[in-house]
Amino acid sequence: MDASQSNAPKSATLTIGDESWELPILNGTIGPDVIDIAKLYAQTGKFTYDPGFTSTASCESQITYIDGDEGILLYRGYPIEQLAESDFLETCYLLLYGELPTAAQKADFDYRVTRHTMVHEQMSRFFHGFRRDAHPMSVLVASVGALSAFYHDSTDISDPQQRMIASIRMIAKIPTLAAMAYKYSIGQPFVYPKNDLDYASNFLRMCFSVPCEEYKVNPILSRAIDRIFILHADHEQNASTSTVRLAGSSGANPFACIAAGIACLWGPAHGGANEAALKMLGEIGSVDRIPEFINRAKDKNDPFRLMGFGHRVYKNYDPRAKIMQRTCHEVLGELGIKDDPLLDIAVELERIALQDEYFVERKLYPNIDFYSGITLRALGFPTSMFTVLFALARTVGWIGQWKEMIEDPSQRIGRPRQLYTGATQRDYVPIARRK
Numbered sequence: 001m002d003a004s005q006s007n008a009p010k011s012a013t014l015t016i017g018d019e020s021w022e023l024p025i026l027n028g029t030i031g032p033d034v035i036d037i038a039k040l041y042a043q044t045g046k047f048t049y050d051p052g053f054t055s056t057a058s059c060e061s062q063i064t065y066i067d068g069d070e071g072i073l074l075y076r077g078y079p080i081e082q083l084a085e086s087d088f089l090e091t092c093y094l095l096l097y098g099e100l101p102t103a104a105q106k107a108d109f110d111y112r113v114t115r116h117t118m119v120h121e122q123m124s125r126f127f128h129g130f131r132r133d134a135h136p137m138s139v140l141v142a143s144v145g146a147l148s149a150f151y152h153d154s155t156d157i158s159d160p161q162q163r164m165i166a167s168i169r170m171i172a173k174i175p176t177l178a179a180m181a182y183k184y185s186i187g188q189p190f191v192y193p194k195n196d197l198d199y200a201s202n203f204l205r206m207c208f209s210v211p212c213e214e215y216k217v218n219p220i221l222s223r224a225i226d227r228i229f230i231l232h233a234d235h236e237q238n239a240s241t242s243t244v245r246l247a248g249s250s251g252a253n254p255f256a257c258i259a260a261g262i263a264c265l266w267g268p269a270h271g272g273a274n275e276a277a278l279k280m281l282g283e284i285g286s287v288d289r290i291p292e293f294i295n296r297a298k299d300k301n302d303p304f305r306l307m308g309f310g311h312r313v314y315k316n317y318d319p320r321a322k323i324m325q326r327t328c329h330e331v332l333g334e335l336g337i338k339d340d341p342l343l344d345i346a347v348e349l350e351r352i353a354l355q356d357e358y359f360v361e362r363k364l365y366p367n368i369d370f371y372s373g374i375t376l377r378a379l380g381f382p383t384s385m386f387t388v389l390f391a392l393a394r395t396v397g398w399i400g401q402w403k404e405m406i407e408d409p410s411q412r413i414g415r416p417r418q419l420y421t422g423a424t425q426r427d428y429v430p431i432a433r434r435k
């Protein structure tokens with residue numbers, strides 16, 4: 001396929017045998033142009049093949065932009081480094097509405113989110129059906145899915161106002177459900193949200209306070225968790241976001257769609273990587289064993305990979321990883337943790353890997369998960385909660401992308417095709433006659 005060589009090519013020519021077709025080229029505001037193959041099958045009778053969608057733009061979006069080679073991440077055009085200094089609800093507003101809020105808009109948005117933080121009291125009984133040792137992610141998938149049972153008839157997705165109410169409900173209730181999943185797993189009573197606290201402080205209180213003691217939120221730690229939420233808020237068309245869009249493309253209930261996204265996020269190649277990274281650092285155990293693990297990561301016969309290293313899109317330092325590294329040092333400093341052996345291993349592992357030809361050649365850099373596990377553990381979260389926190393933060397991205405998809409006039413039900421390599425048509429043989 002040859003794109004025409006003029007300054008601004010408008011189409012690409014696809015030639016198969018002696019036949020040629022012109023395929024329109026669509027231009028984004030930044031980033032690679034896109035060859036529009038929507039009519040390819042109708043015109044040529046051929047599909048394209050792209051397992052893992054490494055070269056496929058599944059939608060048009062105005063929310064998040066990533067330049068993986070340069071290590072750039074923009075939400076609605078704003079660099080993540082600058083937004084990391086804002087607060088999470090401001091980022092939520094930006095992702096949902098497309099612009100930064102005025103002071104009055106921000107106050108109104110905070111008020112609306114805060115008014116929706118409680119979950120239906122029936123939800124707490126729903127929780128009690130789970131085993132205590134259930135993974136909090138499984139509890140979160142189920143409880144967010146269950147929200148659809150509470151807000152189905154009241155969510156007409158063709159009504160913009162109801163779409164926004166569903167989005168706000170989702171952002172407001174996810175910390176409450178995440179904290180309930182945690183409290184249930186440790187056998188402590190659920191803590192109701194407290195609406196005079198900011199989003200992150202309220203979450204910390206719901207997780208770590210108990211009825212028998214006063215709980216004072218440490219502002220440095222709540223600032224750190226707020227920043228972690230900002231860093232995870234959206235990341236364009238990754239596996240879980242694509243899952244939410246695909247589920248939503250059939251017109252399904254938005255809470256059920258978010259539950260589908262949470263299920264996808266759970267895997268170790270996606271949201272589960274920070275848990276895996278921390279486990280790996282523990283397994284390495286001491287700085288002198290790092291070379292052994294680096295060698296294992298390079299050995300093609302060994303399934304071991306350096307967790308928290310490498311990224312499908314970033315072929316440069318993940319910009320979020322730098323902020324996360326700084327946040328990690330801030331949290332450990334505030335908590336007076338001077339010598340964290342896992343942090344020492346992480347710093348040294350990063351230093352060695354960044355100089356190693358194998359990692360340099362393949363452009364494998366630390367990703368956000370490399371330092372987030374150490375930070376979250378220091379904040380008091382068990383590893384089983386790490387992906388839950390990721391899901392909490394990503395909920396705004398998922399719901400924003402879902403809303404954008406529903407509002408896109410070109411949106412159709414997602415229906416990928418396949419390269420079929422199974423048996424061709426054959427006749428059924430009754431079991432008695434089979435050899």
Ligand SMILES: CC(C)(COP(=O)(O)OP(=O)(O)OC[C@H]1O[C@@H](n2cnc3c(N)ncnc32)[C@H](O)[C@@H]1OP(=O)(O)O)[C@@H](O)C(=O)NCCC(=O)NCCS
Binds near residue numbers: 304305369
């Ligand atoms: C994130 C990840 C799934 C991206 O995968 P991908 O884009 O499909 O990249 P590939 O699997 O094609 O890797 C390209 C090459 O780098 C190697 N590689 C990628 N990540 C590696 C890692 N963490 N450790 C060792 N080698 C790695 C691959 O073996 C491959 O080598 P090859 O070209 O010699 O076969 C992958 O880097 C990974 O598994 N990382 C660890 C898990 C993780 O941290 N995930 C969080 C993502 S935010």
